[in-house]
Amino acid sequence: MLIRLLGPVELERADQTSAVRPPQAALALAALAWEVGRVVPVETLLTRIWGERIPSGARNTLYTIITHLRHDVLGDDGDVLRKLGGYLLDVDESAVDLSRFRRLTGRAAAVPDPRELLDEALALWRGDPLTGLPGEWAERARRRLREERKEIVLRWARSVTVADPGAAVAALSPLAEEHPLDELVAVALIEALHASGRTAEALTCFAGVRHTLAEELGVEPGTALRRVHRMLLRNGEVAEAERPVPAQLPVQLGCFVGRRAELEELAAAGAVCVISGPPGVGKSSLALRWAHLHRDRFPGGQLYAGLGALDSAGARTVLPRFLGALGVPESQVPSGVEAQTGLYRSLVSDRRVLVMLDDVRGADQVAPLLATAPGSLTVITSRSELPSLSVTVGASLLHLDVLSREDARDLLAARVGPARLAAESEAANLIIDRCGRLPLALAIVAARMVRRSDLPLAEIAADLEGAETDLEPFADTDPAIDLRAVFARSYRDLDEEAARLFRHLGAQAGPHFSLSAAASLAALPVERTRKLVDHLDRANLVDLSTHGRLRLHDLLGAYAAEQARAADGRTVRRSATRRLLDHYLQSACAASAVCYPHREHVTPDPPVPGVAVERFAGRAEALRWYAAESVALPAVVSEAAEAGLDRHAWQLAWGFGEFMQRRGHWEEILRVEAVVLGAAERLGDRVAQAGSHSRLARAHAGLGHDQEAVGDFDQAIELHRDLGEPVLEAHLHLGLTVPVSRVRPGEELGHALRALELFEAGGDTIGTARALNNAGWWRAQLGAYDQALTDCSHAQRILADLGYAQGEGHAWDSIAYVLDAMGDHPRAVAGYERAAELFQECDDLRPAGQTLVRLGETHMAAGDTAAALDAWKRAVECYDAVGDTAAEAVRARCAALGRP
Template structure:
């Protein structure tokens, strides 16, 4: 039983009832709540409260003020099972806590479990527990609370977090994960150069990665830092470790225990090349380009990367300049180039959050989604570590402000970070040392040269007056000049003076008010738009509703309600007019945000809302039907707890096989994510929920559990808005699976329990049975094995009633695995399914592989190494066919156990077969 309350102090101080955040009032009231929570149920006297809240500046009526605060907090927190949540006790107050209500208490439980696992030599369990503990820190502890008491407690909580992080890194080293933590250790050492324990772990990780010289160099760096700043020598631990590295002590090389799952090494990847294509014709900006190209060759004054900040108004050519700059120097950066659009001024959505940008870069650098650390601090540390030792270009396009940008400014002296922004970002220049390159409007000579390169000398010489007029009308804005050049190139039968007349007569010039240079392009947009065919012009207007970031023929056809052949022709016409840009992949288009905003503004009329609503519905219908088709191929045997949403008559994608379905979903991944949010916020909650469900299949295949939680939270809110209990249960069930795989087993347990209750209330027995399996998984991960067995058995009983042998068999496998961990593997032996060489449906392949993996676990628990290895190999081979991430893990397990078996006799070798 739970009273529905939860509290956090490891980040901002919050209180929630049934998942809804409560309003706690002033910072002082929050400080009082935090002080009581930090006592973890113990009473606190009025004097202690006064010292915590006011220090030496205690008000004269302190008892009355505290009483008022307590009264307000009691009202905010509500009833605690018949008694106030905050109680009077011993001349003060206390806040008795129930198990699992306070994040700090949950942290301590995980830390204690990790210590027990450490003593038992189970490094894998140590890692799991400490990751779960550290995931409870969303940021700065007690964020926003004033006063010296809060500062002291904040320092103590930070030390506790640092201690747990060090223990986690040591556990990763103990189980052979040095390749995964070496970059994070390097980044942490840079932040805490006097922490000798971190230095020791860094040296060990470098040594085990075969980087002995760097390990010795790390010792010298530590020695210099300690001597120069503190006037001391390295401690005994560091000195001893240096000696061991010098003599290549064989005990420094770790061999994972066969009782642990070995950590797979990072997969080497080729240098990434993500820059957009360079223009075949680049004109102007010669001085700026010389300045930019020579920037990274200048002597460095600090350890960080070279940062170039390209600023200027909308349409001035910042991205084109930055891409040209990056291509000009790419040979100096052998580790490649990474491009991230931060969408700071995107008219259709919110800017890319820094955390998402970090994940995009990490995945671009070869970190698989299932290997991303679950906690944002660890992700950022890995980001800094991976950039620290690489020579690459990071192009951060369209940054909005310093808050979005600053967490991304990482890398060593070998990195070049190029930033573009409409904002001046003076703080990035002053504080972060960025070199500003401001792009003004093109001079008359530069603008004329740009037109000459696009149109050729003959037309320029023939009509010099018209050229001057076009240059004047475009006001030096490269985007406007490009549109004019495209119009002139497409109509060679037009005189340039005719095109100048078109531009001059463009009536939509309201954007020019106030001297905004973008307004001078408005008449150019109008002229280019007016030259379109009627059908292409309609497609252009409706594309304003596309959530981005990639426009396809199918999407355009759905928005405009036209055949794909018509849509394809329209997109090509728009690209020829430079109202769209074709991406590297044929058939996909993007555009400048000014043009997207313009397209939305020119679609007028009293029926616009109805037309837009109908267009959105067609687009969401087409995307959802396509996503459903792909997900059905990726997972043909999945359970549909909620019937498919009826959609209109749309032409949807129909992937022919598993590889094609995976490729389509990966290609449309970002569009699907944007569509979930767009559907949720524009009046299509059913579409948002169903799109999230189809995305889950792909996210499960690639192991992107963090993203899955983000999407399913949107789905859960949509289900609540609709009042649909089964849809709420589905979102809770998906959240339970994602949190379980992220290692947040307490959150997984709560979500799975909610799903079970909701399915049960709706009479949805199949959903209840499956959710019981997830509830059992969470209990097993929390080592509540008796509870896990009860949940599994309840689920098996329901599946038996429903006649679902396959689902019942999968739960029996889980039950057998739990019983094997309790030392009773024989209580429920799993029955291996047949193992044919191929399967018609990939999902069947996955289930059979999963079964073999569990059978292997059961054999291992009974000490039958040979049988365990045989089952794991079969599982690994099947998973490899699906390119599933679990295949790598199983291969590493087989390698580790095989090596261990070669060093010691198999216990079964003394017995007959």
């Protein structure tokens, strides 16, 4: 585990990085990690999180934050220990990037060649330290860390200026922009520019710094700056010799849009930069755009070669062309590649040239063609990442993804005119979505839009949606702009095992896959699958950017599915689907056992051979898996039903059911259960039917569809009654009490007491306690507070003894409600705080939010507005975490008090 402060506050585990949320938790973790291994006093923590104006209730909130850090953030990798007067982050110092950074820079100061240690230290930085964290302490810490980084960048740049001045320039240029009045930074940049052969730029840099010093401070440059200026004037700039200056760049696109960050990254690249990305993403367009914008940087000329149609020995074809462009007569070109390479390198060693190598298939194609002299740049575009060039020549690696929605819209507007897009904005959005924001797909459709200016965009969008295949609208007789042909070039380079996995991934539903899911599809060991996935990732046919999960672009997925239908028989595809469904089902049951141990469990059939099942080290890990996979559940359940695996369909819905309900994914549950109910009816499985009606009822209740909820509860109760399942029927009576209060008021207590009777008959102690608490709640609604308090308190003791945190949280919430109604506000506050703590411990954030809303109301009734606002803000955080729109109403309450 690595706690990252040098950028956004994040946790890194096994190459998977997750943000620490909410901001208060990130501040608390940063404040503790800043002094890892030392006790941080409570008052210091409070000041670092809230500043000088600490709100009332902050200590209770701090306790909640610490609990969140222990259980949900650190998990088994560390702890926050309560010590006398404060808290201590109990992890090794090496688990904090800031501590690593300071240790590495300290060691670097004691060695003759510090470059490797400083490289490792600076690689720990991921952006502005403590990115986005509010408050005075965070800002002070940021300022201090920026200064520390500036000093280390300077040390690093001085250590590499002789060996690699281009790298020093790339590191110092943004530093000089950030610190325009720092003369030491300016001196280092000017020296690096001069060492790179860019003396004219160095002189311009000096003039700019001199002007800034005069304008801002009214002073002349200091001794060091004057010294380096005299050195520049003595040496002067060596003029280019009278020799041919090649200008081979192809014409750039006239409607290039966006890519500002990528253009800036190219500008900061070293001697070699590799632009990689999936087919059709616009790698060549980006490279050409940058090259044309910066031609003046390369007075020695610009060389260009397209290598896509050449084999691995492509340099044999390109070198003679390059030598001719550099002024070597054909008769004087050596015959062997080695001799040609030597002559080429000699010719470009003393001139600043730009070399663009387009559509490179492998690193061996380009090794003889690289121009790495100071001031020169080789830009390579490739469908593969070519990581070996990063190792051998220090190449910068720039990965290109699809366009942002805004840039995709700008691209269409540049081709067809903004007025036409604005007139049919919704249709334009549909076209952008159908193209998956892939530049080549957008350009193909835009060309059609230009040719058929008489067609409404809505008709073009409808044609895209109604196409016989997903790739049909992007077909063309010219293979350069036919999407299948473009994809095929990458696909043909795969070995058979990687190609087979690619086909399996495209043939399955779901937005992304875990490594274990991919292994199940391929019926391969996880480690072997990992190597194949890395191969597909390097070929940019899958994307591994989402926390170690792999996904395919929609159009690449469509291509993979076409290849699967063409290459794999129906039996092969059905077997892969069965393995994937077994993976999801077995993993969901394992996650449910970890997260919800008190829940009734189902026993699925054993998985077929070749299935990899997720194993979870703890609750936090299982919840992360649920969160990632639940987005695919509707598609996965539909796939199970379509494959005739109805038992998988209803058991999958059960496996995810508790998680989906606690997160309030009501619409998704309705979509899933519409499929599951049909599957259960086909099976004639009345238990499965009852379970589906139960989940439908709870989803309808969550959405406020009370009539539908009561109807589904009634059907589920009837089914369980016929089956002689008193405990399952009892659960339904408990769930029915809330919606029935709005449809058939007066029946609530009766259902709670019936649930109590059934739980007792079935010997379910937890259920009995929950029903007792439910009955107490409804007695409180009738004003029977003494009996209500007795029932709820009895339930709380039972649930605490059993260790059932969620149920105990509801009991404390009920107790606090009754105490508040009886006028005992202090005890009510304590009860609500305990309820919220228990809910947050078990990741049940929606009821935590509801409890905190009631806590705020209790504070308001007692006249403590500040405490009420604090409770409501915590409620908003809980609602936001699960995407509950109830957050808006609570925000409105805060705003009404003048504290949004």
